[in-house]
Amino acid sequence: MVFRHSVSLGALSAALVFATPAFAQQTSADSSASQDQSTATRTAVMTGQAAPEETGADIMVTGTRIPSRPNITAAAPITSVTSADIKAQSPSNIEEVLNRLPQISPDSQQNYQDSDGRQRIKLRSLGFERTLVLVDGKRLGTQNGEDAGIIPVSLIERVDVLTGGASSVYGSDAVAGVVNFILKPDFKGIRVDANYNFYNHINRANIVTDQAQKNGFPTNTGMVTDGGRADLTLTAGTALFDDKLKVSGFVNYKHADLVPYGNRSTSACQLIQTGKDGPLSCSLSSYSKSGYISPRSGANNGTAYINNPDGTRTFVPYGPGPNNAANPYDNYSYQRADERVNAGGFASLKLSPEIELYGSGLWFRDKSTNNVPTRVFAYNNYGSTPYQVNCNNPYLSGSQATALCGAAAGTSALVPLDIRYRLNAPDLVDTYINTGIRATGGVRGKIGTAWTYDVGGVYARNQQDWMPATLPNFSRINQALNVVNVGGTPTCAVGAAAGCVPFDAFSAGNANQAFVNFISGGVDPEKQRTVNTLTNVLANVTGDLGKYGITSPFAEQGLAFAAGVEYREDRLTSVGNAAFRADYGGSDSNLSQHVWEGNIELQAPLVQHKPLIEQLQVNGGFRLSKYNTNPDKFTTWKLEGLYSPVRDIVLRASFNKAQRAPTVTETYQATNINFSKQGGSQNDFCAPVPRLIADPARPGQTITTTAPLASQAVCRATGLSDALYGSALLLCPDNQCTVRSGGFTASPETAYTQTYGIILKPSFIPGLVLSVDRYRIKINNSLGYNDDSYYTDGCMRSNGDPFFCSGIVRAANGTLYATANTNPTSGFIRAGTTNYYFSISRGYDFQGQYGVRLGSVGKLDMSFNGSLTTFAGGQDSPLQPQRNCAGYYGNGCSQLLPKWSHGLRTTYTTPNGVFNASFNWRYVGSLTSANNSGDPAIGGTPDRAQTTFYRIAPISYFDLALTFNIAKRYSLRLISNNLLDKSAPILPNSYDISLARSNTIPARYDSLGRNIAIGFTANF
Known part of the structure; x- marks a missing residue:
């Protein structure tokens, strides 16, 4: 077994050193308590009730500001992931845990080569902008800038996932639902958590390796061990002054090794299929390590050559085949190299039951990179002027000089040419550095026996520095091409004093690092800095009015009440240096918006403990919001009902009106007017x-x-x-019509969500809890960014639907080319963030929890979480049919949601709790090409049906975790995720489907193979 970085080996060694003496410690008969706590917690959260007394404190119920009360069940379905579940997976980041939940659209930033390094969460099929992320009930940050990676995995008590609208409780952005990270409170002592995991995968020959070998690209078959990831956390806490002052803190370090595409046989090259069922091929690049040369004058003008790989300094025609065209993506990041440091602290001071001061702080710095080949770029990346080479260049053989210069061969004449060269040198890198802080503080307490209050706030700041690999210096490349013979030594014509290093562009395999350094000099590094800040101040008060006798005559518990006011400001600034703007365009921005809100919530038990009515309850909520960027106020509300005929059965229903105001970025994209040319060649x-x-x-x-x-x-x-x-x-000039983005008003979108469900807790089967919930989400005036093709393609596809065709705004003479100075109000195709018709998400959630004691044998716990998606899509206009993408990919079906997926975890624990084994079955349903759907609304017409690569079969993954608990102080975990080493399904043209060039959907599937983890925890 070979590890690629010493830091990874060091982390593993440290874990083993710590773990070794643990086996000698005396075992404890009470070590199963944590597993029992986990089971009770999951059951309590699943039903929305307070945990049993023996398991500790009350459960915070996500989706309401009213504290949990005995015998009160949540009206909205909640899925919970406990700390025990998380440890059984040994994740290095939280997105790995969440991606395995059926309710979440996976977003694997660590396996996405174009990632900016930030971990975001997307519920259902509705995007991260519609998922509100909380930490202990308060916002994590802004929608545009948040990074869930700031949350320390080892300190998570549980993660609650509430699907469906919750805007009346938490404000805008909770359209798809809420993900609430509950951190472990009041930590005491010192704890060390160490995890190390790596991939152990068998590369097998497949259709990708066949194509790669035809082009002479290397293929990797057989066993490979790579992708080491280390995670080390130190946590410490104490309580002083009779537990009135509680202080804790942590520091966490993470490291991930690079796994390039070339390390997997399924990504040996980017697989392309031409046409519906056409031939397969690899993506090819003219940036060959043999060097691409094309004259731009003379008899061979436009002919494409490469230098003969055999070293004879002759030209051979450029084209596919061994040692000719290059693999442009072989060293791209399948797993990004990443390094992250997190730190934070928590404090509370209880002066009296009426006054408790609290505060917390989280900080992180994350650096991730993506490899970019070191190249001499084609001249048209800089403009329209070709490179120049002198015809007596000593690196040119006679035949090469004749091909480029004709009769001028051997003279000092300069001739134009194009050169593209992938240098045999270390890769350059695109670098993202994300840093952030999140601070909370406030005062809370009780007022008498009926009231509680919490006045506090959140400040979050996320900064991203993007430093893309910079183009080499054009003039220096030209200097290095003008080479003369000085005393038998090739020398730049400008002279050695200029520091010029001559460029041998006319032989294969150039590996001159001095030349790379020379052409990279004299270029300002490109950099863009984006800063997102959230300022959130809120005050909430809750009351149990039953203490004042405000109680239904048929109920034991009284009316519960919560009210609050909130101020929230989002701000975004973006600044790029001159070099960045020269390459990427755009302009600096300074955007902000703020909102004032007020809300009220009621919980009213109507009947309790009566014949045929064990519980009958209604809940309600209302919120009023006013944004400075919108002239109108808007309201959100919820109405919920619970009916339990007997203790064993609970029927529940929830109706929500949720609204989401556009983010500052969406507001800017909607309002800011920018004229550009249409991409591609469409006229x-x-x-x-x-x-x-x-x-x-x-x-x-x-x-x-x-x-x-x-x-x-x-x-x-x-x-x-x-x-x-x-x-x-x-x-249109140059076949590119004018596109005008912006100039529109983006109004808040409105979602109406419904859930209906049943919870079964049969008293004749102790420990069993089952629930089924139906959800329906419909978003009116759905916000989204649409480019020009949305309108042109939609107009043609719909045979003239005004909804699309109105986006084509012709000038008085019928043309579509304009400038901001000539006819700014017509003569363009529109683009930008706007409101369109509506989005839809519908389906069923299934949950189950069963814990059974096996007497002297031990204890068995099972938890099930499944989701059936019946509709995922929307409708673009009143004249268009609804687009249902559930179970389909392609043709705009981008959320990649199978109709059915589930997880089933079974955990066995010995009577003394020293050992437990947890087995998890993850099932991912099939995905089918939209072309084969049979639904014309998503392109499923008979003429488009495919006979190849039209379906990804369902996949079952199995995970095994073994945990050894020793003497209440030490815990050793041995884990294998994707135990059977299932290879990723292969999908040509994968970038069009998943924005990944690895021939699969890395966010959806375990694309790197079997993952083996070793985890260790020590408490002192």
């Missing part, structure tokens, strides 16, 4: 376009036509007169 679809079509008079033959792409009726729907249909006047 006005009403202009004449030369193309081949089938000849109606000669079957099997084609003819050339200049007919527009769109019909006359579609063009009429864009405001074009019939007289101009097919006119050359409509041709």
Whole structure:
């Protein structure tokens, strides 16, 4: 077994050193308490009730500000992940845990080569902007800037996932639901948590390796051990002055090794399939290590060559094949190299039952990188002027000089050429450095026996520095190409005094690091800094009005009440240096918005402990919000009901109106006007376009036509007169029409959510709890960013639907090219963040919990969490059909939600609690290409149906965790996730589906293979 970095080996060694003496300690008969606590906690959260007395404190119920009360069940379904569940997975970050929950759309930033390093959470199929993330009931940060990686995994008591609207309780952004991280309170003592995990995978030959070998790309088969990740946490806490002052803190270090694409046989190259069922091939790049050369004058103008890989200094034609074209993605990050430090502290001072001061602080710094090949870029990356080479360059052989210079070969004449070269040198890196702080503070307490209050706030600041790999210096490349022979030594014509290093561009395998350093000099590094800040002040008061006799005559518990006011400001600033703006464009920004809100919540038991009515209860909530960026106030509300005919059965229903105001980024994208040119080569679809079509008079033959792409009726729907249909006047310059983004008002979106469910706790089967809940979410005026193709493609696809065609805003003469100074109000295709028709999410959630004692044999606990998604999609306009993407991918179905997925964990614990074994079954349902859906609304027409690569079969993953608890002080965990080493499913054109070039969906599947983990905890 070989480990790639000494830090990873060191972490493993340290864990083993700590663990070794633990086996000699005396075992305890009470070590099963933590597992019992976990089971009771999950059951309590699942039902929304207070935990049993023997398990400790009351449970904070996510989704309400009213503290939990005995015999009161939550009306909204909650899924909980306990600390025991988390330890059984030995994750290095929280997104690994959450991605395994059926209710969450996975987002694996660690396996995504274009990631910015931030961990975000997406409930259902509705995006991270609609998922509110809380820590102990308060916001983590802004929607745009938050990073869940700031939360220390080892300090999480549990994670509550409430799906469905919760805006009336928590404010905007809780449209899809809430993820609430409950941290362990009041830690005392010293604890060390160490985890190390790595991948142990068998690479097998497959269709990707076949294609890679045809192009001479290396393939990796056989056993591979890589991807080491170390996680070390030190936690300490104490209580002073008779437990009135409680202080705790932690520091956490994480490290992840790079796993490049080339380390997996399934990603030996990016697999491309041309056409519906066309041939397979690898993505190829002209940036070959043999060097790509193309003259830009003379008889061979435009011919593409590479240097002969055999070292003979001859040119051979460029094209696919061994040692010719390059693999552009072989060293991209399948697992990003990452280093993170987290630290934080928590304190509370209880001056009296009426006054308790509290505060906390979290800080992190994360650096992640993505490899970028070291290259000499084509000249058109800098402009329209080609490179120049002198025809007596000593690196040119006679035949090469003739091919480039013709009759001028051997002279000092300069000729233009294009050069693309992947240098045989260490890769460059794109670097993201994310830093952040989150501070909370306030005062809380009790007022008499009926009232509690909490006045406090949150300040969060997340900063991201992006430093992309910078283009080499164009002028220095040109200097290095002008080489003369001085005393038999190739030397730059500008002279050695200039520090120039000559460029041998005319042989394969250039590995001159001095040349790399030279062309990289004289270039300002590119950098963009983005800062997101949240300032949140809130005051809440709760009261049990039953203490004053305000109680239903048929109930024992009285009316409970909560009210609050809140101020929240989001701010975003973004600054790029001159080098960054030169390459990426855009402009600096300073954006902000704030909101004032007030809310009220009621919990009213109507009947309790009566014949046929064990419990009947209604809950309600209302919130009023006013944003400075919107002239209107808006309201949200909830109405919930509970009915329990007997103790064993609870029926529940919840209705919510939730609203989400646009984030500061969305507001900017909506309002800021920017003129640009349309990407690609698509022209006005009403202009004449030369193309081949089938000849109606000669079957099997084609003819050339200049007919527009769109019909006359579609063009009429864009405001074009019939007289101009097919006119050359409509041709956009350079085949690129004008796009105007912005200039719109983005209004809050409104979601109506419904859940109906049943909870079963049969008294004749102690320890069993089952629940089934139906959810329905519909978002009106759904906010989203749409580029120009959304309107052009939609207009054509819908045969003239005004909803889409109105996005094509023609000038008075019918054209679509404009500038901000000429006709800023017409002559463009619109783009930007706007409100469109609505989004839909519907399905069922299933949960189960069963704990049974086996007498002298031990204890068995089982937990089940499954989700059936029946609808995931929406409707673009009143004239368009609904798009249901549940179980499908492609054609705009991007959330990649199988119709069914589940997790079933079974844990056996010995009577003395010294040992437990936890076995988990994760099931991911099938995914089918939208082309084969049979639903024309998502492109499932018969002519588009595929016969190859149209379905990903369901996959079952099995995880095993063995835990040894010794003497109440030490715990050793041995874990294997994806125990059977299932390989990732292969999907050509994967970037179009998952924005990953690894031929799979890395967020959805265990794409790197079996993961083995060793974890250790020591308490002092």
